[in-house]
Amino acid sequence: MTGTDSTGSSNRGIDEPVPGELDFDLDTPFDADAFDAEAEDFTDLVDADESHRGAFGDFGGTSSALIDRSFRERIIVVGVTLGGADPERTESDLDELALLVDTAGADVVGRILQRRSAPDPATYIGKGKVVELKELSEALDCDTVVFDDDLSPAQQRNLEKELKRTALDRTAVILDIFAQNASSTEGKAQVELAQLRYLQPRLRGKGKGLSQQAGGMSAGGGARVGSRGPGETQLETDRRRITRRIHKLEADLRDIDHQRDTQHKQRTRSRAGQVAIVGYTNAGKSTLLNQLSGAGVLVEDRLFATLDATTRRLQLPGGEAVLLTDTVGFIRKLPHQVVESFKSTLRVAAEADLLVHVVDGSAPDPQSQIDAVRDVLGEIGAGEVPELVCFNKADRSDEVARLVRSTEGSVAISALTGEGVEQLLLTIGDRLRAQTTVVELLIPFDRGDVLAEVHREGEVLHEEVGEGGMTLTARLDEAASAKLQAWQVA
Numbered sequence: 001m002t003g004t005d006s007t008g009s010s011n012r013g014i015d016e017p018v019p020g021e022l023d024f025d026l027d028t029p030f031d032a033d034a035f036d037a038e039a040e041d042f043t044d045l046v047d048a049d050e051s052h053r054g055a056f057g058d059f060g061g062t063s064s065a066l067i068d069r070s071f072r073e074r075i076i077v078v079g080v081t082l083g084g085a086d087p088e089r090t091e092s093d094l095d096e097l098a099l100l101v102d103t104a105g106a107d108v109v110g111r112i113l114q115r116r117s118a119p120d121p122a123t124y125i126g127k128g129k130v131v132e133l134k135e136l137s138e139a140l141d142c143d144t145v146v147f148d149d150d151l152s153p154a155q156q157r158n159l160e161k162e163l164k165r166t167a168l169d170r171t172a173v174i175l176d177i178f179a180q181n182a183s184s185t186e187g188k189a190q191v192e193l194a195q196l197r198y199l200q201p202r203l204r205g206k207g208k209g210l211s212q213q214a215g216g217m218s219a220g221g222g223a224r225v226g227s228r229g230p231g232e233t234q235l236e237t238d239r240r241r242i243t244r245r246i247h248k249l250e251a252d253l254r255d256i257d258h259q260r261d262t263q264h265k266q267r268t269r270s271r272a273g274q275v276a277i278v279g280y281t282n283a284g285k286s287t288l289l290n291q292l293s294g295a296g297v298l299v300e301d302r303l304f305a306t307l308d309a310t311t312r313r314l315q316l317p318g319g320e321a322v323l324l325t326d327t328v329g330f331i332r333k334l335p336h337q338v339v340e341s342f343k344s345t346l347r348v349a350a351e352a353d354l355l356v357h358v359v360d361g362s363a364p365d366p367q368s369q370i371d372a373v374r375d376v377l378g379e380i381g382a383g384e385v386p387e388l389v390c391f392n393k394a395d396r397s398d399e400v401a402r403l404v405r406s407t408e409g410s411v412a413i414s415a416l417t418g419e420g421v422e423q424l425l426l427t428i429g430d431r432l433r434a435q436t437t438v439v440e441l442l443i444p445f446d447r448g449d450v451l452a453e454v455h456r457e458g459e460v461l462h463e464e465v466g467e468g469g470m471t472l473t474a475r476l477d478e479a480a481s482a483k484l485q486a487w488q489v490a
Helices: 032-038 087-104 127-140 153-163 170-181 185-202 234-270 285-293 336-341 343-350 366-379 399-406 421-434 448-457 478-483
Strands: 013-017 074-082 107-116 144-147 166-169 273-279 310-315 321-326 354-360 387-392 436-443 459-465 470-477
Touching (some): 074 087, 074 127, 087 107, 144 170, 153 166, 153 185, 170 336, 185 234, 234 343, 273 285, 273 343, 273 366, 273 421, 285 387, 336 343, 354 366, 354 421, 387 399, 387 421, 421 436, 436 478, 448 470, 470 478
Parallel strands (some): 074 107, 144 166, 273 354, 354 387
Antiparallel strands (some): 310 321, 459 470
């Protein structure tokens, strides 16, 4: 089937970063200027043929981006329904892909849908559909075709050869958007790492005619035995350049991750609850953080507007202090390269005491977004962290109330207007307290160290002087309760 279409606060917290929180725009762990100076331009590693305007691949232009933003590229999106999958899901995924393309700075001018039992190994869509796609591309004068599913390097090359146009996949578009939005040194490093991991297997062999002659002479003055003939090819040199840069970025991010370990230990000692805001991209996570804490995080109505984690201290209605962290948004088919590169940022979700899962209640299919987020949470080791589902945009859709009724333990809010936020705060406090137990302890007068530990590890609800020592009623988590078991009153 072929078709075408044209698409054209209230403060409740402390408006300050958490002490010790990483802020790489202001206080980088390494020299940001030196880091940027070390970055290489790898755009020369992919063949460019000026026969077409697209920005990547054999038929790309000279842009350093995957999407050429020197003009509005004209793009056809391609979706394939495999096996017994739902064709409506493919349509929905293409709608989302069109939004991604628009966010990247290009225009969707048409779309093609196909049903097949399995992907074609050579072109993903098969010879007949390639011919159809080529005819549509020429009729619409498109610059690039974008597939909703991942293309192998061979499939990408074969498609570009047949179509005489750039061929990309969803992963490339998402990486391009990430590159546009990365602002901190850490974010830029994470995005560059993901891009290089994507580019590495797609290097083209344009340098095979530029083999380097092996150097070095034997003792007799001739070439060494085995050194005659072609030496290292330009392609091999390019691969080595990318590998070297990947290793450097990985080392830099390990340094940052080490600092996060230190911060996590400090936060653990503070006994402040750790709450991470997670959710689908553009669900309203940053808006909620601003509503709760006055953080002043950039809010835009577009996909992946926020890439850098932001943490603020927040006092709950019950008096408890929590650390609230906004995280990068998730999406269906989130590229593996992104998950791997952003693991140091995403680990805040795995280390949290509670996840506030923000869901766009006005979305066409909220459940699919919930499932996509939970899939990524499982991938980063946060699948077992307690979750509070929070349906946002109650001011836009009556559907939110129905979703809350059908989802046990969930709450409805409008992060924009503040509706339901007080109930959300109360629920967060209840969920955190449910993870603790209230115990009674008897501590001898000469064990001031134990008394101090109780105050450090938990929340002391009542304290009085008894005959044999200090009697305390305290709220402790499982770990602290186990440590202080010897002093608990049976």
